[in-house]
Structure formats: C-alpha cells, structure tokens
Amino acid sequence: MKKNAIRVLHGPLETANQMGTLVKGLNCHGVHGRSVNLIKSYLNYEDPYRLEKLWRPGATQQEILAFLKNECMDQFDIFNYHSGYRTFTHGYADVQLLKSEEKPLIIHHWGSEVRVLETALQTNPYAVVKGSFSAGHIDNMLKLLSKNIRYCVVQDMEIYQYVKDYYENIFVVPVMIDLGDYEMDARESDNDRMLIVHAPTDTKIKGTQAIVEVMAQLKDEFAFDFKLIKGYSHTEAKKLYKQADLVIDQLHLGIYGMVSIEAMAMGKPVVCYMSDFMLDHYPDDVPVINANADTLRDVMKTVLRNKDALPDIGKKSRKYVEERHDMLKNSLEVKRIYEQMLS
Template identity: 30%
Template sequence: MKKRKNIADIRIFHCPTMVGGNPQGLSAAEKSLGLKSESVSLSRSYLGYKADRIVFRSGENIVFCEFRRWIEIFRVLCLADIIHFNFGETLAPSQYFSDNAKYDAFKIWIYNNLYARWFEFIDLKIARILGKVVTVTYQGDDARQGDFCEKNYPIHFCREVDGSYYSKKSDANKRRKIDVFAKYAHFIYTVNPDLLNVLPERAKFIPYASVSLEDWDIVKKNGHNQKEIHIVHAPSHRDVKGTKYIIQAFERLKREGYEFRYTLVEGMSNQDAKKIYETADLLVDQLLAGYYGGLAVELMALGKPVICYMRESDLHFMPEDMRKDMPIINATPDTIYDVLKDYLTTHKSDLDNIGMRGRAYVEKWHDPLKIAQTMYDDALSVMKRGYGV
C-alpha cells in the first residue's frame, strides 16, 4: 500500500481545454466544496471562460508554446493526485488529422510524425505509473464520428458540414485516442448521450456542469401574452446547429405577419452574450445534433424555454427520471416552422411555465456541486484502494 494521503491535501487538476466552460465549472464547484482544484487550459477561448492557468500566450512562437507545455506537464504530474482530462485530450502534444485545405498538409505531417506521435499521451501514461487517479470527459466532436452518424442518424449535421469536418482519417484518429483512454483512464465520462454509442461500455453519462446557479439566476418575467416575443439563436457553427433552417422559419413567420423579433448571437464573449440571453423569451438551440448543449442549460437556468432536436434513440442513456423531467420543446428541420408558430400563438401562454420547469430541471440535474461531488466520490474510491485514505 502506498503512503497514506490526507483527504484535505488532495489536489485536483482539470486540463487541457475550456470547451463549453465545463472543466472550469467543475473546478469552481470543487473549490466551493472545499477541495483543492485548479483548471488549466492550453489556450484561451473567445467566449471568455476563466481558467486558473493559461499555458500558451497569444502570438507566441510555437517553440516557446511547446516549451511552456512541457513545464506545465511536469508541474501537473508533480502536484496532482486526480487529473480530469477533457475533450478527449491530454496536455501532451496530440496528432492532428484534417482534410481542410486551409491547413498546410506538410506542416501537419512534420508536427505529427517528427514530434507529436512520439509524445502523445505521455502525461496520461506517466500519471498512471505515478499512481494518479485519471479520468477523461468527452464533450462532442472529440468522440463523435462521421461514419457512425451517417449510417445511424437520418437527421444529423454530418450531412450539412463540408467534407473536411469529418473524414476517414479523423474518425480513425478519434477511435485510436478513445482506445488509449480506455486502457489508461480510471473513469470515462461523457456529457452527450449519443457518444456512448462509440465509447467503451464502461463509459458513464454525466450532465453538463458548466453553469453556476448563482451566476445564472432566474430572470423574472411579466408574462408573454401582451408583448412581442424575443427569440434567440446562438450558433457556434451554423451548419452544425441547423441555423439555415431556423432562419428560414423565422423569415417565413415574419412574412406571414407574426409578431416577434429574433437575435442571432455570434462571436461574443459568454458574459456579453448573457446580457442578450436575459432579454430572451425563447431559445432555439439546435436542430441536428440530437441533444441540447451547454447554451440550453444557461438559458434554462435563466428561466427561458428551449427548443431543440432531441434524438429519441439516444435518450435511453440518460437516467430515466432525468428524461421524464426534461422540459425541452422538440423540433426538427421539418417541424421548426410549425413549432415556432404554435408557441407564438396557441401555446404562447405556456412559455412561462416551461421556463420555470427548465430552471427546476437545471437545479436538479445540472447543479455543478452535485456533479463535482459524484466525480470526486468516483476518484476517491480509487484512491482508497491505492492509498488507504
């Protein structure tokens, strides 16, 4: 048995991204629970999520960036007891494959074959040798594969994006990386139910933990019956979110004389976008992916109703009670016009109630404190076996 570790001294690290703000939300929740936690991101996001440490400096030469990377790997391996990797990556250099013509194929080949392939996942492997508890959380296209989606999903954005978004190379690379984590990670989590179709059988669904219930408090409404409805859509990628179908529905309704206004939120920091979200009466999240995103959790936390395509065939991966509580208004590219029309007219008075149900749903299922405690308990179960804490 290894040397006994005092629970109060356990140090937790989240790295290497800030995708969706989920790693930072978990780290903040762990701190609120009295744990020693730190979020580390290799680079910044235009959305403005706050990490404890940003490794790369904007505009810095790649040689200096890589030097900083290795310093950070050494630091985390020395200090951490629990390492939560996210977005299917570690801090180590990672091979990259793309058919996108805007990337220099020769430079990618050099980076992959003369550098990344020799050190990929080295921090993950050393962490296990050193007795660290290691987990990974998958968050979407880090695991999602174009060939599987095209074969199994009649509605999916794989048919909307260009040919470089998914490719045989990128699909194979994702499967290879998943296999590595399957070998070395103590726990594998995903925030998207559909990913459990392509992850190891022992992978676990876990809800988004990106939204602070204190920072995203419910916004009081005065009722929708006597005012113009404000609908918001905030695509991070228009083809992925089905934006063209949403705009087509908006414009058709406008031409037919229905009274509402809509706002497209793009390229803004999360805090600036929040000011717009607070004025919204309804969010259209996405129509192709099959599950709601972190944005929907933010709007539900504010008490706003959400329209989103929910793929029934994947929802069995969620807890049954969570499925029953879910207040999402379902819509597809074929039905979005009718759904919007319905909630601008016949069911307009239902929007407040759906929004309140959304807030209750987030409090019950997306509370970062509860999710962080669950993941900590998982990690602690491993440490108890190894350290005798």
Template identity: 30%
Template sequence: MKKQPRVYHGPFNIAGIPGILAKTEREAGYGSKAVCFPAGVYQRDVDQTITGFTADNAVAALIDYDVFNFHFGYSLWGDGLEDIPALRLAGKKVVMHFHGCDIRDSKVAQQKYAINPCQACWPMACNRNRAHAREVAQSLGRRVVVYTPDIHEFVPNATFLPQPVDLEALDAAKLRFEVHDRDPKVVRIVHAPSAVDLKGSVYLQQACAQLKARGVNVELRLMTQRTHEEVLEEVANADLVVDQLLAGAYGVFAVEAMALGVPTIGYIRDDLRSLYGDDLPVISATPQDIGNVILQTIERSDGWADIGARNRRYVEARHERRVVSRRLIELYE
C-alpha cells in the same frame, strides 16, 4: 484528517465546464484548478492560462496534481496522449472528458442517423485523434465522462454526466440584464451557435423568414462569435431559445436558457429521450418541423411561465454544479 487530492482540469475550457468543476471542487476542499488555453471570444473563467504544450508545463503539473481531468481529447502533451500511461504509472488518477466532436465518429453518425451534425460540417471539425482517444479511454475503465448521450455509443465505458452550470452566476446575470419594457408584440428568439453548420442554424433562419412572411412577428437574434456575457444578456430577454437542431442532444446553451426559465427548443433524438428522464422540458424540433414547432409554441404562450418553471426545476435537479461535481468526485475514488 485525510488530505484532499489536488485536481487538474484542462487543457481546454469547453463551455466553461472545467472552470465550473474546479471552482466547485475547491469549495468542497479539493486543490482544484482549471489550467487551460485561451478561448478568444468564448473565454470563460479559468485559474491559469497556458499558451502551449511544453515540457515545463507537463513537469510542473506532474508535481502539482494527483488527479488529472483531460477535456476534449487532449492531455498535457497534446492530442498524442503519450503521457497518460506514464501518469498512471506514477500513481496519478486520470479521467478523460468528452464533449462532442472530440470523440464522435462522423462516418457512423452519418450512416446511422438521418439527422446528424456531421452531414453539413466541412471541413470536418472532428478531432484527428478520435480513434486513438477511444483506445486510451477504454484503458481507463470507468474514469471516462461524456456530457451528452449522443456520443456515449463511441465510448460505451463512459459515465454520462449532465453539463454543470453555475446557477448563482446565471441568476446574477439575469438581474443585471433583464429588461422589463420590451415590445410584447414581438417574439424574440435567441440562437447562439458556436458553429452554425454543426447546429443546423440555416434551418432556423429559413423557418423564421417563412414565419415572418406569413405575418408572424418573430425576431431572430443570431448570436455568433459573441462573449458569454453578451449571450446571457440576450437569453435573459428572450421569449424562446433554440439550441441545436442536428445532434439529438442539448448543449450548455440550452441548460443556461432553461436555468433562466426560458422555453427552450432543440432536437432530441427519440432513442436518447429516456436517458434524460420523463420530466425533460426541452421542446423537440427537427430541421423539417422547426417552423411549425415555433408557431405552436407561440400559440401556447400562456403556458410559457409553467414551462420556464419546469425548466428551472429540471436544471436544479440535474445540472446544478454541486450535483454534477459530487458524481465526478466519485470517479476519483
């Protein structure tokens, strides 16, 4: 029987994705681990925590793993990526995973798109090694992954993989947190930005204030610097969720909300919509019309249950962790 490879995911556990992938690969017989830096309040499950880019860690990883999945533009040696050619010479397989600001060209984004996540981002949150990371990614051929289609243009040789989520864990969270005696007259809207400037949070805050001034009974729950458990508790009790309003593609927060059956709003760029499929259930809104979109969604509240069911089916078909993991494993071959 062929021995399954030992697989590394790291060094950053972006939105919990490396941890979810490592867990799922282990269930399929791979010797996979997520070996990542601590993430503070955003900490998610990993298999091993590291505290620095050290020679000892790099040598140990070289011995311990056959496949290296590098997330967010960093490798064992940091953002210089100097070790990737050596790993390949040693017969190791290397896959680079990009998540957003680690590869997005902020100048191109601002020049091409009237709505973009870079326009209000100062100081710039982009990785400083983006140009070099693109060069390295190009050398890897098909072993490059992007998790949102808005960044695909910056690494055109990449495979677009939907963000994986753990439906069993999300369902358990809903059972733990769902409250059934909330005030039905209040529409609770949950928004959990990791960075308010990048997500267009100010537009949502302004829209909710204007709706309240017009007598619409909305409550905005702005979840910043909160743990994953705290965010899930809010989402489990939300009427509506608003994801980002600038990038043009939805993030893991939206996927988790959809998995829990909550109507989800976010900005979907017109040129990216076809990449998500005809059954995309995210309700699109821009910074300019977010208030009207929320109001229209509230006025159609009798359809929320149907939207929630469509959301769940969409996530099961595209984002369920085993579905995504099988596609990633194909890149190891």
C-alpha cells in the same frame, strides 16, 4: 487548502465552460482543483482557478514534460483531462509519462472530438458532426488514450455510445452550471414583440441556415423579432439570453446543449431537437420544445399561436435545471469518482 484534500489538475482545453465550472464546484466540496486551458476562445470564459505557474509560451515538448514532472507530479493526486483530441503535449507523451509514474488519470469527453457520423446516424437520422476527424482518427485516439487512462466521464448516453468500447470505467455525469450565476427571470416580458434568439456557435451543428430560413418565412404571418447571438463573449451572450422570450438551440445533435441549459436556468423556454434515442434516456418531464429541421416551421407556428403557455414552460425549465444540472450536485458526483480512483 484543507489537510488531506484531493488535489486535481484539469486541462488542457475548456469546452462550454465545463472544465471551469467543474473545478469551481469541486473546490466548494473541498477538492483542491486547478485548471490549464491552452486554447482561448472569443467566449472568454472566466477561469478563477487556473494554475498560476505554467511553462513558458512556445515551450518544447521536453520542457512541458519536465514541468509536469517537477512542478505537478507531487503537487496533484489526480490528472483530469478534458476533450482528448490533444493533451498537454502532442502524441500524448504527457499521458504516457503520468501513467508511467502511476498517477491516477481520468478524462472527460465532451462531444465533437469523439462523434463518428456512422455511429450517430444509427440513433439520430438528423445527425451532423463537425468533420474535423475521420472515424479512423477517432478510433486511434481513443485506443491510445484508453490504453493509459482507465476512467472516463461523459455527459449523457449520446456521448457514451462513442466511447463505450474503449474505457474500463465510464461514468455519466450531466453537464453543470453554477445556478447562482443564472437568475430566474420571473418578470413579465417587457418586449412589445416576442424576441426569439439563436446562438450559432457552430452553424452547421446548430442548423442555423434552416432556422434563419424558417424564421424569415414566419415573419409574414406573425409579429416577432429574431436575433442571432454570434461573436459575443459568454458574459455578453448571457445578457442577451435574459432579454429573450424564447431561445432556439440546435436541430441536429439530438441532445439539448449548454445554450439550452443556460436559457432554461433563466426561465426561458427552449426549442431544440432531441432524438427518440435520447428521449428514452432523459427524464419524462424534460421541458424542451422538440423540433427538427423538418418540423421546425410547424412547431414554431404552434409556439407563436400559444405564447401564453411559454411562462409556465419557463418555470418548469428552471426547476428541471435545478434538479439535473446543478454544479454543486454534479461536481459532488465527480468527487466520489475521484475517491473511488484513490481507494
């Protein structure tokens, strides 16, 4: 670790590989970052910068608080929370402890834990939320967190609208990937029939039922193969994206997500619903093929009739990700936020 390097502990939840990717990028910029992920998923994201020493499994809240105070308080300059529906302890006792010790705190909100349907519908007529928490629960959570945490990072203006009335300082930093992990697939497709894939990490949010129905209807008119990528690890899923000619992401959120970004980084054209609200906040050259639940059938007909246009869209997609979602660029923005917090 470099002398005078900023030291940051991240946790407690991984979302779409964003915590791990951010920590990796920060370490490239001389920030000593370590992460704690308390809930593992079948996606099995790599976690090379995890905090090696941790409290014992089944530790009580008091044991966790003691660990943070004795093993982390002096070892880290900043504590960067991810998600918010839970922290290292229940009831945000750890947040209150760190605040009482005047440790700088920042939180990344990634989506589902702050989305309120009533708010979402104001800018997105197709909005669907996971429904895990009521609007009242989310309001209470954000009030408790923002009482102790002054700094917040969101990925885009869609998430910004849910947190804008709570935090003192809010920054928009797009999600990021390590471009070195995603090779641009510039070769001609060796699929005899066009391969279209869809990865339903959440079938309700993704609009999977409508996607499956539309693809089944189009089978009578067009020759293509359609595959659901479900239950695979992140590494396995990436291999399947690479084999595809087209990726369908989601039909409800109004934003393109990590599946879209990963596919675009490989030079794969993507179909995804982007709301008019978000189109006003994206660059004009966003190369995503826009479709919602009502237009998907017609959009896919156009795509299947104009397959020759897809390679050019794929090339533009890779360039777009390089400009907007590069881990090295975006993690540097977060480092600058840390420097502001410590100044």
